[in-house]
Amino acid sequence: MSKQQYSHPDTVCIHAGKTGLNPHGALATPLYQTSTFVFDSAEQGAARFAGEEPGYIYTRLGNPTTRELELKVAALEGMEDAAATATGMGAVAAATMAFLQQGDHLIASKAIYGCSFALFNHQFARYGIEVSFVDMTDHNAIKQALKPNTQMIFAETPINPTLTVLDLEFIGQFAKQHQLISVIDNTFLTPLLQKPADYGIDLILHSATKYLNGHGDVVAGIIVGSTERITQIKLTTLKDMGATISPHDAWLIIRGLKTLSVRMERHCQNAQKVAEFLEAHPAIGQVYYPGLKSHPGYKFIGKQMKAAGGVLAFELNGSLDDGRYFINQCKLLSLAVSLGDAESLIQHPASMTHSPYTAEERQMAGISDGLIRISVGLEHVEDIIADLKQALTLMQQRQQIAIV
Numbered sequence: 001m002s003k004q005q006y007s008h009p010d011t012v013c014i015h016a017g018k019t020g021l022n023p024h025g026a027l028a029t030p031l032y033q034t035s036t037f038v039f040d041s042a043e044q045g046a047a048r049f050a051g052e053e054p055g056y057i058y059t060r061l062g063n064p065t066t067r068e069l070e071l072k073v074a075a076l077e078g079m080e081d082a083a084a085t086a087t088g089m090g091a092v093a094a095a096t097m098a099f100l101q102q103g104d105h106l107i108a109s110k111a112i113y114g115c116s117f118a119l120f121n122h123q124f125a126r127y128g129i130e131v132s133f134v135d136m137t138d139h140n141a142i143k144q145a146l147k148p149n150t151q152m153i154f155a156e157t158p159i160n161p162t163l164t165v166l167d168l169e170f171i172g173q174f175a176k177q178h179q180l181i182s183v184i185d186n187t188f189l190t191p192l193l194q195k196p197a198d199y200g201i202d203l204i205l206h207s208a209t210k211y212l213n214g215h216g217d218v219v220a221g222i223i224v225g226s227t228e229r230i231t232q233i234k235l236t237t238l239k240d241m242g243a244t245i246s247p248h249d250a251w252l253i254i255r256g257l258k259t260l261s262v263r264m265e266r267h268c269q270n271a272q273k274v275a276e277f278l279e280a281h282p283a284i285g286q287v288y289y290p291g292l293k294s295h296p297g298y299k300f301i302g303k304q305m306k307a308a309g310g311v312l313a314f315e316l317n318g319s320l321d322d323g324r325y326f327i328n329q330c331k332l333l334s335l336a337v338s339l340g341d342a343e344s345l346i347q348h349p350a351s352m353t354h355s356p357y358t359a360e361e362r363q364m365a366g367i368s369d370g371l372i373r374i375s376v377g378l379e380h381v382e383d384i385i386a387d388l389k390q391a392l393t394l395m396q397q398r399q400q401i402a403i404v
C-alpha cells in the first residue's frame with residue numbers, strides 16, 4: 001500500500017490508493033473482475049475467514065480493485081478509511097443502519113434527496129427507528145429536536161435540489177457536544193470543493209454515480225470515515241445486506257477520478273455563467289445557486305466550500321405546464337435525473353427525484369412544484385446557454401399566445 005502523502009488533491013485523485021497488487025507494473029489499475037479468491041490450503045481459508053490472516057476471500061467482502069478506490073477517496077476526504085457500495089443509496093443505508101437500531105432517534109434534514117427521505121421516513125419506521133425532519137438552517141430547531149435516544153444527525157449540503165447551504169461547523173460541533181454520529185452527504189461538491197472532515201464530521205457519503213465517476217456509466221456509492229466505523233459497516237450492514245460495488249464499476253470510477261479536478265473546475269465555471277444568465281432572464285423567477293451573491297449560501301464560498309459546484313435550480317415565471325413545455329423544448333440538455341456527468345441534465349424534482357415526498361412534505365421541505373434542476377455539464381457554456389435561451393423564448397411565445 002502506498003504510504004506517500006501528496007500535497008495537492010489533483011495528485012491524490014490520480015496517484016493515491018495504490019494497493020501494490022500490480023504484479024506486472026501496469027500503469028492503469030488492474031481490474032480484478034472475480035467473484036472469489038482461491039486459497040492455498042484449507043488452513044489458509046479458515047485463517048482468512050477468522051480474520052487471522054490478511055487476504056481476499058470473496059468480492060462481497062472485499063476486492064483489490066475496489067480497495068484502491070476506497071483508499072483514494074479516503075485520502076481525498078482526509079479520513080482514515082472508506083467502504084465502496086453498489087449505489088449511493090447503498091451507502092446511505094449501510095452507513096445509517098450500521099449504527100441505528102430499534103428505539104434510536106435520528107435527526108435528519110427535512111430537505112434531502114428523495115430516496116434518502118423515503119428510507120428514513122418509510123423504511124426506518126418499520127424497524128422502530130424514530131426520525132425528526134428538521135430545517136437545518138435553523139440551529140435552534142436542531143437543538144430542539146434532540147432527544148435522550150438521539151444517535152445520529154444526517155444532512156446534505158448543498159441540499160438536493162434546493163441548493164440550500166448548511167453550516168458544517170455547527171453540525172460537527174453539535175454532534176460532538178451530544179455524542180451523536182454526524183453523517184454528511186457530500187455528493188454535490190466532492191472533497192475537492194468541500195471537506196466535511198475539517199468540521200469533525202464522522203461519516204461522509206457520496207453517490208459515486210455522480211461527480212466521482214463523472215461519465216454517467218456507473219451507479220455506485222462510498223462511505224468515508226474512521227477505520228473503526230468503516231470496519232463496523234463492512235462487518236455488519238455491508239457484509240450481511242450485500243450492497244457491494246462491482247469491481248468493474250470501481251475500476252471505472254478510478255478512471256473517472258483522474259480528471260475530477262479539471263472536471264469540477266469546468267462544472268463550476270459553466271454553472272456560474274448559466275446561473276447568471278438565468279438570473280438576468282425575464283422568464284425566470286428565483287435562481288438557486290450558492291455562487292450568486294443573491295443566494296444565502298454565498299457567504300460560505302471561499303470558507304466551507306471552495307466553489308458552488310455544478311448543480312443549480314430555478315423557478316420559471318409560469319405554471320407547471322409552462323415548466324414541462326420548457327423542459328421538452330431543450331435540445332442539448334438531456335431530460336434525465338442524476339448529475340455530475342459531462343452531459344448537461346435537466347429534470348423536475350417534484351415529479352422525479354423528489355417524488356417519494358408527498359405534496360405536503362415537499363412544501364415543508366421547500367421544494368416547489370415549479371422548481372427545475374440543472375446539472376450543468378462540460379459542454380461549451382455558450383451552447384448550454386443558447387439551448388436554454390431558445391427553450392425560454394418558445395415558452396414565452398406560447399405564454400403570449402395563451403394570453404391572446
Ligand code: MET
Pocket residue numbers: 113160207337338339352353
Ligand atoms: C432515481 S432519482 C435520482 C437520482 C439522483 N440521486 C438525483 O438526485 O438525480
